[in-house]
Amino acid sequence: MTPMPTSGELSRFRDLVTGLMGLNASELKLSRLDELLRRRAQANKMQCSAYLDALGKDQIQATELAQLVQELTITETYFFRNPAHYAALTEAALPERLAALSGRQQVHILSAGCASGEEAYSLAILVKEHFPDAAHLIAITAIDFNPAVLEKAQQARYSSWSLRDMAPDRQARWFRSEGNAFLLDQNVRQAVKFERHNLAAENPTFWWEGRFDIVFCRNVLMYFVLEQAQAALRRIAFSMMPGAYLFMGHAETLRGLSNDFHLCHTHETFYYQRKPLPLSSELPERRIAATPSRWQEVSLASNTSWIETIQAASERIQHIAGGAQKNAGDERLHAAAPALNLEHAMEYLHQERYDSVLQQIGSLPEEHAQDTDVLLLKAVSLCHSGASEAAEGVCQQLLQHDELNAGAHYVLALCRESAGNMQDAVDHDQMASYLDPAFAMPRLHMGLLANRNGDKATAMTALNQALLLLQQEDPSRILLFGGGFKREALIALCRSQLNATGARP
Known part of the structure; x- marks a missing residue:
């Protein structure tokens, strides 16, 4: 049986969790991080020190990170969580981005940290309800680092708890009962493309300049350490069109993280709009906006x-x-x-x-x-x-x-x-x-x-x-x-x- 890790091994584990996944290990909702390290080392038939060496040198990283992320992240969510955001989306952000399409083919929406898909599918339902004639002009991509929740999202089978804030007529329109579960309509499922990506990792093939018009990244970066959250927001901002919209969780702000967005306040909620890109000839502004008061x-x-x-x-x-x-x-x-x-x-x-x-x-x-x-x-x-x-x-x-x-x-x-x-x-x-x-x-x-x-x-x-x-x-x-x-x-x-x-x- 693998012994419990030493304080030095636990410290290394925290550093690896932070470096590889961006997560702030000291803030995780996990009572015993040391028990997780011991258990994962034992599952790989290693001592803790050897397990950490392998994790740090990519020997088991690809498969092991998938296991760690399932235990280190909270994936509970539900359909139409924070309805004020969806009102701002359908009445302000999405109409504006559709009007700004010009020569571009589609409006691209990203659900980052999509968990089991409730947010991404909520977006798809809204598109079909509010913009039926423009649905073909709107593409939705959803990403998460946890393969287990992505598999659940693609199955699109949900409990009544996931639908607890959905109006009965909307539920009847878009879901059908299958035993104790509810299966989402096939047309909505096909409107979302799910991909596995790590928000804490550089990926220029995904985060390319001006890709997205609207980004939902709610209740994700609050678990990141400051430097990783700032880096993730730089990637997100780089991938957004000027004028694109960013929605974050109620408990999250960009204060201290990014100066690339304007603050918006409509529909009794807050969200952000990507600032215009500066001209190359402009001098840098004298400001200290990306730090707290x-x-x-x-x-x-x-x-x-x-x-x-x-x-x-x-x-x-x-x-x-x-x-x-x-x-x-x-x-x-x-x-x-x-x-x-x-x-x-x-x-x-x-x-x-x-x-x-x-x-x-x-x-x-x-x-x-x-x-x-x-x-x-x-x-x-x-x-x-x-x-x-x-x-x-x-x-x-x-x-x-x-x-x-x-x-x-x-x-x-x-x-x-x-x-x-x-x-x-x-x-x-x-x-x-x-x-x-x-x-x-x-x-x-x-x-x-x-x-x-x-x-x-x-x-x-x-x-x-x-x-x-x-x-x-x-x-x-x-x-x-x-x-x-x-x-x-x-x-x-x-x-x-x-x-x-x-x-x-």
Whole structure:
């Protein structure tokens, strides 16, 4: 019997899982990764060390990865999961891509990480229901790395659990009963081509430039390590036409992963559109969009003094401004600049002396003044000093560099509220919350707006979420976005507003 692996062997196994499949082994829903390693080594009649050597040297890789992926990935799904995405597809994305066909023969749709086929077949059903005259112009490809689920997809036999969100009339139209199972209509089955591919691997014969018009890649990349997720998105973006659409899972965003897409918000859901390809003559943009907001990088203790918080925030911006030059790709930005010290600006912000903050920012060298987070500091100060229109202009400037900046969307929500446009305010709050689920302030703001509008249910949900998030919120971010209030005051505001809804916080 093969003994349990050593800590070193388990570490090697994690590294191989990450390198070969892109999966973050520390996040897998598997209670004992060491037991899996022992079991697979025993199945191959090897000691753990020999099994890892063989796996790393391709000796058993092709067949063994197929076994590992079945145990390391979650494949449960169902038809028409997240109906808002399908509404956006049929009413916005697909009509636009059909209209843009021009000389191309077909609109190509990809279901990446298709599991047992429910998503891909949902797409095929929608095409037949909504675009019957154009069905021949739409091609659907579905890929997964797990051969077992691909085989199930091709059989197209499903339980009632897989059809649990399907309307009875739709089920009757597209399925027929076979014992305890339901067999999908042959015409729908023929509309999808299934292939086995690894999202974590380079494959230029599959990911060729401009191939796809619409990509569904939902609840897949959330299991990847950061570098592999970024690499997979580069391949996906490369294979998409300019203007093509990308749909991801509700818990996934492109923030920190890619800067190749615009954020779309329609049909009460979020999705993305591929940006136009830059002209070869264009200089690289000076932006830091593919990284998370720096206001939450350093987690400080909740009882940290404001002096320490102010110093940390100032040092953070100084570090960011220097890092921006290295990432800019334009040698002209690499020239030495005067040292940046924003402790006075952050102290003024804490004192709500916004004119003094703006004066400090106005004295910065241009290469610092245009940094993403310095622009955010400027927008916040303008907004709280009553210059909402100017604050909006700075936010729009910031979003040109970093379209997925949650802080900019939150400041825009405040500006839109000041202008009396409550729906736009809610929209930007929703964008900020989607882009950064740990960001407390947009949820608090949504709760305040909902309470004011008499929508107690929405207020209760948003305020309860804000109350939880505020207890973990980074002090520097509270300093920037809290409007002069400390954590305790914001929590108290949350509770008082919850009381106003009749809830017990």
